[in-house]
Amino acid sequence: MHYALTGELRRCLIVDDEPSMRGILRRLMTAEGFECLEASSGSEALERLAAEPVPLMLSDFHMPGMDGAELLRQVRERWPHTAVVMITAISDVNLAVRCLDSGALDYLTKPFSIEEVRARVAQALEKRRLLLENQAYRDHLEERVSLQARKYEELFLASLQSLADALEVKDAYTWGHSTRVSRYAVAIARELGVPSPRLEQLELGSRLHDIGKIGVREGILNKEGPLTDEEYLHVMEHPVIGWRLLSPLLQEMPHALAVVRSHHERFDGCGSPDALRAGDIPLEARITAVADSFDAMTSGRPYRDGMPVDEAIAELRQCSGTQFDPQCVAAFEQAIARQTFPLPDWSVRRQTRLQIVA
Numbered sequence: 094m095h096y097a098l099t100g101e102l103r104r105c106l107i108v109d110d111e112p113s114m115r116g117i118l119r120r121l122m123t124a125e126g127f128e129c130l131e132a133s134s135g136s137e138a139l140e141r142l143a144a145e146p147v148p149l150m151l152s153d154f155h156m157p158g159m160d161g162a163e164l165l166r167q168v169r170e171r172w173p174h175t176a177v178v179m180i181t182a183i184s185d186v187n188l189a190v191r192c193l194d195s196g197a198l199d200y201l202t203k204p205f206s207i208e209e210v211r212a213r214v215a216q217a218l219e220k221r222r223l224l225l226e227n228q229a230y231r232d233h234l235e236e237r238v239s240l241q242a243r244k245y246e247e248l249f250l251a252s253l254q255s256l257a258d259a260l261e262v263k264d265a266y267t268w269g270h271s272t273r274v275s276r277y278a279v280a281i282a283r284e285l286g287v288p289s290p291r292l293e294q295l296e297l298g299s300r301l302h303d304i305g306k307i308g309v310r311e312g313i314l315n316k317e318g319p320l321t322d323e324e325y326l327h328v329m330e331h332p333v334i335g336w337r338l339l340s341p342l343l344q345e346m347p348h349a350l351a352v353v354r355s356h357h358e359r360f361d362g363c364g365s366p367d368a369l370r371a372g373d374i375p376l377e378a379r380i381t382a383v384a385d386s387f388d389a390m391t392s393g394r395p396y397r398d399g400m401p402v403d404e405a406i407a408e409l410r411q412c413s414g415t416q417f418d419p420q421c422v423a424a425f426e427q428a429i430a431r432q433t434f435p436l437p438d439w440s441v442r443r444q445t446r447l448q449i450v451a
Contacts, residue, residue: 104128104145108138108152108164109180114203118151121210135159139167146172149218151201154181154188162195169196176221178213180205250297253342257301270388273437275299277384277425278377280433284424287376291348295377298352302381305335305353332357333366351375356382361415371418379418383409383425386417391437402429402436 105127107118112133119129130147132138136159138152150168154161161179168175179192179200189200198217201209257271278299282292306314309331313324320328336354343350355369355378362370390405400408406426413422429436 104130104147105149105151106130106132106138106141106147108132108135108150108156108161110134110153110156114153118210121207122151122214125211125214135161135164135167138164139171142168142172142175146175148174148176148221149214150175150177151214152177152179154179154192162191165192165195165197174221174225176217178217249342253297253301253304253339256307257304270392271300271303273388274302274381274384276434277387277428278381280428281380281383281421281424282377283433284427285376285380285420287380291377294346294348295352295380297343297346298349298377299356299381299384301335301339301349302352302356302385303331303335304338305331305333307338308334329357329365348375348377352377352381354378356385358382359416360418364416374418379421380424383417383421386412387425388437399437 103126105122107115107122107129108131109115109118110133115131115133119131122129127149130141130145132141135152135156138150142150152161152164156164165177165179168177177197179197180203181188181192181200182203189202192200198220199213201213275296279292279296282295287295306328309328313320313328316324332354336350339350339353352375355367355375358364358367358369358374358378359382360371360374360379362368364374387405387409390400390408391402393399406429409417409422409425413419428434
């Protein structure tokens with residue numbers, strides 16, 4: 094008889110409270126080439142399996158203490174790859190159906206013949222083989238789907254980044270702004286101990302925080318001079334524009350979306366678009382507000398030079414508690430002290446600005 098098992102897998106556990114029945118089954122299974130373990134109760138069977146799992150278990154249904162139904166339930170939960178054949182003393186169709194519904198792969202009714210044992214064991218092990226093959230196939234498919242999903246996600250994120258890069262081409266004076274803001278934001282988040290999944294969303298959100306400027310008139314973005322109040326209000330529509338643009342695309346990334354919508358909120362509640370205050374502002378947005386302002390201050394514009402780093406830090410400190418979250422400002426200073434990222438060179442920024450104006 095072929096049981097689709099070889100070597101160390103040719104083992105079975107026989108569970109019955111009657112020593113004589115265990116002896117009969119042991120002799121039968123030994124003759125079929127199995128190494129047999131024995132247990133006189135459900136609890137002893139669980140101990141045996143915990144110490145040495147087996148591919149096959151033959152178990153009586155009616156036993157004192159833990160009966161076969163409870164043993165079957167626990168075995169299916171803890172050792173799902175063990176094929177279970179239940180043994181009953183009465184020919185009860187309902188009981189057989191109950192066993193099969195609970196996860197047994199077959200059943201025997203006492204008294205039984207050698208041929209019946211062989212047939213039931215062979216059927217149970219064949220079902221086990223098919224189930225394992227099916228599980229392996231599903232695992233393979235899930236791995237392929239997961240790999241394909243990761244590829245699509247990478248392509249999707251790359252497309253979003255290309256869109257952000259295209260926006261910076263449109264606004265020539267802020268080229269590289271989103272990359273620097275993302276770098277600063279991640280450094281702040283690491284100082285604050287932000288966990289990895291949120292850190293990834295922060296990195297994406299800060300890269301895309303200004304994407305709503307795609308809806309701002311180009312003449313305003315590249316205006317060589319301070320903005321009028323009307324123009325400023327128009328520019329400040331970009332968080333909501335960006336949030337509306339990305340909401341259908343980033344439904345599974347709420348922290349990234351929060352950055353896009355709320356990075357112009359103020360700690361004192363006087364920001365936009367929702368006038369959120371302090372802890373009501375998402376942490377990722379509070380972090381990005383510091384990073385965004387620092388880069389804006391240290392970057393040159395057509396109408397002004399970029400600030401030196403020490404002056405920009407002093408400005409962040411002065412606005413700590415009003416415009417910015419004090420913890421985020423302190424974390425940024427710690428990141429700078431640790432030199433975890435390159436800082437802007439003020440002289441280079443000023444020279445670049447002069448070349449643009451010239």
